[in-house]
Amino acid sequence: MTDTKPAAPRAGLSKARAAKNAVELVMNIIFFVCGIASVLCVAAITFYMIISGTPAIKEIGLWNFLFGTEWAPTASDPKFGILPMILTSIVGTMGAILIGVPLGLFTAVFICYLTPKKLGKLLVSAVELLAGIPSVIFGLVGMIVLSPFIANVFKIPSGATLLTSMLVLAVMILPTIVSVTITSLKAVPQEYYDGSLALGATPVTSIFKMNIRAAKSGIITGIVLGVGRAIGETMAIIMVSGNVPNMPNLFKSVRFLTTGIVSEMSYSAGLHRQSLFSIGLVLFIFIFIINLILNTILKKGAKDR
Amino acid sequence: MTVNTAARSQVLIQKEPDSLTRSRIRPFDLLMQGLSVLAGTITLFIVIGLLGYILVKGLPQVSWEFLSTKPSALNGTYGILPNIINTLYIIVLTLLIAAPLGVGGAIYLNEYARRGRLTRVIEFTTEALSGIPSIIYGLFGMMLFNNYLGLGYSILSGCLTLSIMVLPTIIRTTQEALRTVPVGYREGAAGLGASKWHMIRTILIPCCKNGIITSLILSIGRIVGESAALIFTAGIATNLPVNIFTHMKTSGATFAVQLYQYADQGRNEVSFAIAAILVIIVLAINLATRLIGEHQKAEDR
Numbered sequence: 001m002t003d004t005k006p007a008a009p010r011a012g013l014s015k016a017r018a019a020k021n022a023v024e025l026v027m028n029i030i031f032f033v034c035g036i037a038s039v040l041c042v043a044a045i046t047f048y049m050i051i052s053g054t055p056a057i058k059e060i061g062l063w064n065f066l067f068g069t070e071w072a073p074t075a076s077d078p079k080f081g082i083l084p085m086i087l088t089s090i091v092g093t094m095g096a097i098l099i100g101v102p103l104g105l106f107t108a109v110f111i112c113y114l115t116p117k118k119l120g121k122l123l124v125s126a127v128e129l130l131a132g133i134p135s136v137i138f139g140l141v142g143m144i145v146l147s148p149f150i151a152n153v154f155k156i157p158s159g160a161t162l163l164t165s166m167l168v169l170a171v172m173i174l175p176t177i178v179s180v181t182i183t184s185l186k187a188v189p190q191e192y193y194d195g196s197l198a199l200g201a202t203p204v205t206s207i208f209k210m211n212i213r214a215a216k217s218g219i220i221t222g223i224v225l226g227v228g229r230a231i232g233e234t235m236a237i238i239m240v241s242g243n244v245p246n247m248p249n250l251f252k253s254v255r256f257l258t259t260g261i262v263s264e265m266s267y268s269a270g271l272h273r274q275s276l277f278s279i280g281l282v283l284f285i286f287i288f289i290i291n292l293i294l295n296t297i298l299k300k301g302a303k304d305r
Numbered sequence: 306m307t308v309n310t311a312a313r314s315q316v317l318i319q320k321e322p323d324s325l326t327r328s329r330i331r332p333f334d335l336l337m338q339g340l341s342v343l344a345g346t347i348t349l350f351i352v353i354g355l356l357g358y359i360l361v362k363g364l365p366q367v368s369w370e371f372l373s374t375k376p377s378a379l380n381g382t383y384g385i386l387p388n389i390i391n392t393l394y395i396i397v398l399t400l401l402i403a404a405p406l407g408v409g410g411a412i413y414l415n416e417y418a419r420r421g422r423l424t425r426v427i428e429f430t431t432e433a434l435s436g437i438p439s440i441i442y443g444l445f446g447m448m449l450f451n452n453y454l455g456l457g458y459s460i461l462s463g464c465l466t467l468s469i470m471v472l473p474t475i476i477r478t479t480q481e482a483l484r485t486v487p488v489g490y491r492e493g494a495a496g497l498g499a500s501k502w503h504m505i506r507t508i509l510i511p512c513c514k515n516g517i518i519t520s521l522i523l524s525i526g527r528i529v530g531e532s533a534a535l536i537f538t539a540g541i542a543t544n545l546p547v548n549i550f551t552h553m554k555t556s557g558a559t560f561a562v563q564l565y566q567y568a569d570q571g572r573n574e575v576s577f578a579i580a581a582i583l584v585i586i587v588l589a590i591n592l593a594t595r596l597i598g599e600h601q602k603a604e605d606r
Contacts, residue, residue: 020500027502031417034409035427038476041469042430045437045445052448106344114341123345125591126352132587133355134530136564137580141355144573171351178348204334225436232438234533235565258440262533280444284437291436295429 046284053281056080056274065278071245071255073264073272080275082260084245086282089257091248092162092237093230096169100230101223103170104177105212111178112185113207124182131175139239142168147240154251160242162254168236173226180225184218185211217301224297228290232283234258257283356584363581366574375545383567383575385582387543391557394546395464395539396528398553400521403468407475408517412505414476415483416491435473442470443537451538458556463539470534471524478523482516483509515601519594526590529583532561541566560586 057065060080068081107127111120146167147159154163188211196206212219234256242253243263255263261276261283268276374384410427418424446466456462486509494504510517540556543563558566564579 024500024502027505028417031409031413034406035413035418036423037406037410038431038434038472039427041472042433044449045441045469048445048448049441052444102340103344103347106341107348109337110341110345114338115345123349126349129356129587129591130352132526132530132591134532134561134583134587136530136532136561136568137355137359137583140564140568140573140576140580141358143568144577145358174348174351202331202334204338205331208333208337228436228438232440234438234440235561239565239568258438258533261440261444262536265537277444277448280441284441287437287441288433291433294436295432 049277049281049284052274052277053284054278056271056278057281059271060275060278065275066282069247071260073268073275078271080271082257082279082282084247085255085257085260085279088162088241088246088248088254089231089283089286092165092169092241092254092256093227095162095166096173096230097223097226099166100170100173100226101177104174104222104226105181105219107174108178108181108185109207109212112182113203113211124179127175127178130171131179135172135233135236136239138168138172139236142236142240156251158242158253160240160253161251162241162248163250165237165241165254165256168240169230169233172233172236173229176226176229177222180222181215181219184215184221187218188214217297221294221297221301224290224294228287228294231286231290232258234262238262257286356588359577359580359584363577363579363584366578367581371578376543383572383578385560385563385579387545388558388560388563388579390546391460391539392529392559394460394552394557395467395535395559396525398460398464399467399471399528400524402464403471403475403524404517404521406468407472407520408479408510410472410476411479411483412509415480416501416505416509431473431476434469435477439470439531439534442466443534446534446538456554458538458540458542459554460539460557461553463535463557464553466534466538467528467531470531471527474523474527475517475520478520479513479517482513482519485516486512515597515604519597522590522593522597526587529559529586529590530561531559532565535559535562536565 060068065080065082066086067083068079069083070079070081071084072079107123111123115123142164143160146164149159150161150164150167151157151159192210192214193206196210197203201209237256238259241256241259243255243259244253245255245260246252248254257279261279264272265276370382371384372389373386374382375387376383376385410431414424414427418427443466446462450456450462450465451458454462456465490508490512491504494508499507535558539558539562541558541562542556543558544555546552546555560579560583564576564583567573567579568576
């Protein structure tokens with residue numbers, strides 16, 4: 001730049017440019033803050049879960065807390081064993097997966113291959129609707145419709161059982177399984193299917209032996225997502241599980257990790273309250289592990305492609 | 306050798322003379338096909354049965370009086386006006402907090418950040434946020450906002466908790482919308498001398514307005530249906546607001562929380578009435594996102 005231009009406008013220009021740069025800088029910083037907001041949130045949640053979950057575990061003892069079989073926080077000799085809840089959560093989730101995954105998988109196959117397009121679209125919207133229904137509604141209907149039904153069929157006094165909870169959870173994870181499976185089935189190259197037909201397999205055999213295998217990693221992702229949803233579900237199963245801290249038994253009332261927190265939070269105090277936060281921490285660790293598994297699968301899937 | 310092959314094919318032909326045209330019944334195929342049809346039917350039946358049952362059982366209970374009064378223990382009547390107001394309040398306030406953060410985060414990820422470790426961490430944590438169950442959000446919100454920051458059981462602390470919860474939805478949907486904006490638009494703007502912020506403000510945000518609106522509607526769905534996170538943070542009170550600004554500092558139950566309260570007390574008719582309203586909201590949200598999607602498609606054409 002040589003000094004041939006008049007001084008005044010250049011000063012104005014550079015002032016404008018400086019203002020513009022300042023705005024750019026400010027916006028840059030604002031967007032950066034927005035960008036790392038989720039990192040900060042996860043960090044804060046982890047921090048607070050650990051801070052509030054550890055005191056009770058320290059006082060009760062890790063072994064007694066995790067593997068104690070008796071939960072009686074308000075007794076004169078209080079017991080804080082959450083093994084029944086941990087096992088219930090695991091068994092309940094497994095049951096939901098065992099019922100929900102086959103149902104979801106076959107539904108997805110039905111939607112993708114075996115039905116006219118219009119009916120398929122209708123089914124997809126139905127499944128999307130199911131995904132949007134609040135969990136309290138599942139709980140309500142489970143309590144009013146499913147519980148009495150289970151009690152009738154199995155001739156037990158109360159239908160608020162582990163089995164009822166499994167069924168409700170299975171319906172709740174259905175949308176996740178179906179939509180993820182459909183997405184991954186649609187991503188399978190048409191050539192696989194054509195090739196299988198050309199080798200002499202029937203269409204149905206090709207679907208089940210070729211396409212489903214090709215879509216395996218997507219389907220597993222769906223299952224892991226379903227596990228995450230089932231293990232964290234609270235309000236639906238609090239109404240159908242009966243809420244008694246028994247060891248998991250299909251036809252007995254049980255208490256999940258999540259429902260244990262909600263049902264006692266309102267009247268707990270002192271060590272009892274702290275122990276509820278510790279249950280939260282245990283649940284959080286479960287979710288964290290599931291997230292790690294999910295991340296590994298996704299990474300592996302990306303590498304395969 | 307040659308004789309052998311010929312003989313074998315002869316045998317084969319005699320065995321199945323029309324194997325190419327006649328399809329044999331395969332038990333595996335039949336079973337799998339049957340199971341698929343069965344599963345599809347069950348799923349359809351579950352959805353229709355669930356929605357139908359709730360609407361049939363709940364809608365007759367919904368009256369103008371039910372919608373426009375507050376519950377009165379004295380008269381033994383139920384009204385959900387406070388819940389309607391609380392729900393609206395929480396929706397607006399949560400979106401006011403979460404929308405700028407979420408959209409800004411998506412813009413940062415898509416427009417500012419270079420692909421690298423930081424973006425990977427951000428994307429991982431966003432995924433993690435969407436995987437955390439609402440009960441954990443409830444515990445966290447209770448500890449941080451209610452106790453540590455001293456907000457107590459209040460609508461404001463519920464909103465702060467929920468805004469973290471809906472953040473992943475907004476970020477992901479906005480990001481998808483941003484990705485559909487052609488690179489040429491950005492380059493064109495840069496070529497004309499527009500600064501980055503100017504380009505974002507005048508080109509990117511208008512271009513993905515539909516995506517952003519969709520993300521907000523999805524968030525509304527999540528907020529309306531949320532209960533576990535709100536019980537611990539916003540509480541369960543059913544008071545009509547005295548002052549619109551101080552109301553956020555008081556406790557207040559939304560539809561879903563109220564539904565749980567009534568179900569817990571065994572007042573199932575009232576629960577079903579609220580459930581019917583919730584189902585109608587869910588249907589409306591579904592319809593709205595679909596309409597926006599079609600609108601977007603029409604625009605693209």
